[in-house]
Amino acid sequence: MLSGTRLFASRIVRVGVALILCSLASPAQDTAPTKSAVPANNFRIAGTIVNGRTGAPLEEARVTIQNAKSRATVGSVVTGEDGRFEFTQLPAGKYGLQGAKRGFLPGSYEQHEQFSTAIVTGPEFQTENLVLRLTPMAVISGHIFDEAGDPVRSAQVVLYAEQNGGGMSRIMRFGTATSDDRGYYDFFLLGPGNYFLSATAKPWYAIHPTIGVDATANSQQHIPAGLDVAYPTTFYNGTIDADEATPIALKGGDHAEIDLRLNPVPSLHLIFRVPEDQQGFDTPILQKHVFDSVEPVDSGEERSLAPGVFEFTGIPAGRYTIRARNPSSGEMEQAGDVELLHNGQELNSTRGEPVGSVKVTVRMPGQESMPKQLAIAVLDSRPRAVAVKRADASGEASFDDLVPGKYWLMVASPTKPYFVARSTSQNGETLGHELNIVPGTNLELTAFVLGGVVSVEGVVNKAGKPLAGVMVVLVPKDPEAHIELFRRDQSDFDGTFLVPNVVPGSYTIVAVEDAWGFDWLKPGILARYVQHGQELTISEHMQGSVYLPDPVEVQPR
Secondary structure, eight states: OOOEEEETTEEEEOOOOOOOOOOOOOOOBTTBOOOOOOOTTOEEEEEEEEETTTOOBOTTOEEEEEETTTOOEEEEEEOOTTOEEEEEEEOSEEEEEEEEOTTEEOEETTOBTTBOOOEEESTTOOOSSEEEEEEEOEEEEEEEEOTTSOBOTTOEEEEEEEEOGGGSOEEEEEEEEEOOTTSEEEEEEEOSEEEEEEEEOOOTTOOOOOOOSOTTSOOTTOOOGGGSEEOOOEETTSOSOGGGOOOEEEOTTOEEEOOEEOOOEEEEEEEEEOOTTOOOOOOOEEEEEETTEEEEEOOOEEEEEETTEEEEEEEESEEEEEEEEOTTTOOEEEEEEEEEOSTTOBGGGGOOEEOEEEEEEEEOSTTOOOOSSOEEEEEOSSOOEEEEEEOOTTSEEEEEEEOSEEEEEEEEOSSOEEEEEEEEETTOOEEOSEEEEOTTOEEEEEEEEEEOOEEEEEEEEETTEEOSSOEEEEEESSGGGOGGGOEEEEOOTTSEEEEEEEOSEEEEEEEETTOTTSOTTSHHHHHHHHTTSEEEEEOTTOOEEEEOSSOEEEEOO
16 A cells, blocks of 8 residues: 555655554463463564566665554665565554665565555464565667767667556656767666667768758858758667657666667758847747657757848758747747758748647635645646646746647645646636637636545455455546546555545546556546446545445456
8 A cells, every 4th residue: 555646746655554453362272272362563574575587585685664654664674695584573553565776676565656565464464474576677778870880979869668557558758868979878777668769969070051042052162962961860770750669678687788870861951031120039949749749859050041031950851840939920839740841941831820828826725725836737638748837826827838729737736636626717717627728829717626635445355355466546437537536556465455635526446456557547448447346425525534334346457
């Protein structure tokens, strides 16, 4: 039950666990010595910490236990050659068990994502032969070379990871590195999974002459075409299309050596016009779709050709999204995907819809004061945060340059998640937590939020017996529209669970065995589990813990 809910950059860790206090006495027998009751403070947590890939015991690993209720460290030991650890004189209760060793990812007992299983001590629990598995760290390293096989210095290398947490799969940026003078880069502390790699740089020898509006006329500088080039972003296997990139499958302890070779392509010379009477302008922003995100692209070099006429060079041909301010109206616009293919192509000709903006003012429930650190996020339908802002002291935050489309609001603090129960616009329209950004809109919303102040506690059963390590999910009514209301936990040694920070509403609670790491959030899959779950309602007046009277039956994956 040791778990946390990662919300933006903050991690909310649930606390509050029921203590199990019990004793066991055996009656005296005429033919055997009398057995006394097990002392209340004489339980042990012991076992072996091992390499999660090979099963070999780990020497000089640090094993720590914490009181699951107070999060206070109870004990810490360093293992010997046999990898054994032991904690004695423990009272009955719940404990988190963690391990760490150089070259391994730190981990907790039966950890899945940010969840783990707490150890329960008591006379009915066998806690002396536990196996704590640590995953050996994986590494990706290699070199970036140019077309001649020479190392590329200062290349930007980006690592993407396929993330399967939270019931859906996404490929998101994981980290970045810069190649050194040998072209070398590396990424450490990687867990098992699928990764993707890309690299981009500028050719050291590239020269971009001024071509101007007449793209058919060659440069007066007589620069060879082979020097007017750029490196496109290149993925592992040599493709420049993210959808065709080859995944790098890593197991614990793997060291993948991946070299990438960059090959030059002709550099584009693009034109952008600004009215001569306009004071200043914003440089157009180029973006590309990369896996499940949209990322900015280096817009190359900028130079003035004539009053109000600018040339952008050093950009490879390709499909881009362009964001630029309309020279006439001054409004920021976002074009759809545009093919930039030839010299002299005008960025102004890719005019798109004006973007929108929204100012959000949060109103807290009841007499609750405004948190010192309140985050407001705008999420798209995937869902992924397209913008995150920290609210000011009055609970306000503004979001500019939002592409037209449908979004929803999420509000949270480092200590508590919130739910936007309703919102009102400046014209008095009552809305939910959804946003509909139409071209050129300037919304002002007041968002009324409810806090997650209730915990749901219970036990999961399989064939009439409690089961540890099971994923427990609190599914909101209309789940596709309320992703932010999902809550999860992992059942503990005794089958109990605690789902924290529950916002008032109607839910179904389900328990699914072996459900970690697959797309259970897909509507067809989720509906199958929900029809066999337990329904419950959390009212706005509830606080503290809600105990389920009946066990939640475990469903197979």
